[in-house]
Amino acid sequence: MTEDLAKIKDFRFDGDGEFDLSACPTSLEVPDEQLEFYEAALEKNAKKIAKLQEKLFAAGEEGVVFLIQAMDAAGKDSTAKHVLAKCNPVGIFDYSFRTPTKEELAHDYLWRGHCHMPVRGEIGFFNRSYYEDVLVVRVNGLWKGYKWPKRCFDMDEQDFFDKRFRQIRDYERYLYENGYRVVKIFLNVSLDEQANRFIRRIDKPDKNYKFSAGDLGNRAQWEQYMAAFQDSIAKTSTKKNPWFVIPADQKPVARYLASEALLKALKDIDPEFPEPGESAKQEMAELRAKLVAGEI
Numbered sequence: 601m602t603e604d605l606a607k608i609k610d611f612r613f614d615g616d617g618e619f620d621l622s623a624c625p626t627s628l629e630v631p632d633e634q635l636e637f638y639e640a641a642l643e644k645n646a647k648k649i650a651k652l653q654e655k656l657f658a659a660g661e662e663g664v665v666f667l668i669q670a671m672d673a674a675g676k677d678s679t680a681k682h683v684l685a686k687c688n689p690v691g692i693f694d695y696s697f698r699t700p701t702k703e704e705l706a707h708d709y710l711w712r713g714h715c716h717m718p719v720r721g722e723i724g725f726f727n728r729s730y731y732e733d734v735l736v737v738r739v740n741g742l743w744k745g746y747k748w749p750k751r752c753f754d755m756d757e758q759d760f761f762d763k764r765f766r767q768i769r770d771y772e773r774y775l776y777e778n779g780y781r782v783v784k785i786f787l788n789v790s791l792d793e794q795a796n797r798f799i800r801r802i803d804k805p806d807k808n809y810k811f812s813a814g815d816l817g818n819r820a821q822w823e824q825y826m827a828a829f830q831d832s833i834a835k836t837s838t839k840k841n842p843w844f845v846i847p848a849d850q851k852p853v854a855r856y857l858a859s860e861a862l863l864k865a866l867k868d869i870d871p872e873f874p875e876p877g878e879s880a881k882q883e884m885a886e887l888r889a890k891l892v893a894g895e896i
C-alpha cells in the first residue's frame with residue numbers, strides 16, 4: 601500500500617526551478633477510508649526514526665534540526681508529536697520561538713536559534729524558528745522599529761529581506777559544514793481549514809486552552825503571509841537544506857509526509873553505533889568474566 605501513498609519528493613524544493621506556493625496543494629483530498637493507510641505508514645516511520653535516532657545519539661557526530669513553520673492551527677505541535685512519538689526523549693530537544701524577549705531583541709536575529717541548537721547526536725524540534733524573522737517581522741514591518749544603526753535598515757523592504765535570505769542560506773550552509781542538517785517543513789494549511797480548526801478549539805472544552813483570540817488577527821493578513829512564505833521558501837531552498845511544502849489540511853497525510861522528510865535526512869546521515877576499539881573490547885571481556893565469576 602505504501603507505494604500508493606503520496607511521495608515526499610513531490611513536495612521537496614531545493615532551489616532548482618521556480619517555486620510557486622500558489623500552485624502547492626493544501627490538500628491531496630485523500631478519501632477518508634484511505635487515511636488509515638497514512639496512519640499506519642506514519643507509525644512505521646516513527647519506529648524507523650526512533651531506531652535511527654538511537655544510533656544518531658550513540659554516534660554523537662551529526663545533529664538534526666527538525667523545523668516546522670506554518671500559520672496557526674496548521675498542526676506544528678501535533679506533527680512533531682506523531683513524527684517523534686517513538687523517540688527516546690533523552691535525545692530530543694525542543695524549542696518554541698515565541699515573541700522575542702528584550703534580551704533576544706538586543707542580539708542579532710540568528711542568536712536565539714543558535715543558543716538553542718541541539719548538540720550533535722540530538723534531534724532538535726524547532727516550533728517556528730529564525731524564519732519568523734522573515735515572516736511575522738516582514739508582514740508587520742517590525743524590522744523598521746528595531747534599534748540598530750541606520751546602515752542596517754536604510755533600504756527598501758525587498759533589499760532588506762533579500763539580505764536576510766542570503767544570511768540564512770549562509771547560516772544553514774555553515775551548520776551543514778559543521779555537522780548539522782536542517783529539515784525544513786512548511787505545513788501548508790488553507791484559510792478554510794484553519795477556520796474549522798479554530799471552531800473546533802472553541803467547541804471542544806479540552807481544546808479551549810489552544811485557542812487564542814489573537815491568532816484570528818493573522819487571518820486578515822493571510823495574503824501577506826503567503827507572499828512572505830513564497831519569497832522565503834523560494835530564496836532559502838538549497839540542495840543541502842531544501843524546504844518541504846506539505847499539504848496540511850489532512851493531518852494524517854501531513855504527518856506522514858513530515859515523517860518521510862525526517863526519515864530521509866536520517867537515512868542520508870546513516871548513523872552507526874560506534875565500534876569500540878581493541879583495548880575497550882579487551883577491557884569489557886575481562887570485566888564480563890569478573891562479573892560472571894562474581895568477583896565484582
Ligand code: ATP
Nearest residue numbers: 672677696697698699700727728732733736737812
Ligand atoms: P501554540 O499557539 O500552538 O502554542 P505558537 O507557535 O502559535 O504555538 P504562540 O505563543 O501562540 O505560539 O505564538 C508565538 C508568536 O510569536 C507567534 O505569533 C510568532 O509569530 C511570534 N514570533 C515568533 N518569533 C518572532 C519574532 N522574531 N518577532 C516577532 N514575533 C515573533
Ligand code: MG
Nearest residue numbers: 672673812815
Ligand atoms: Mg499560537
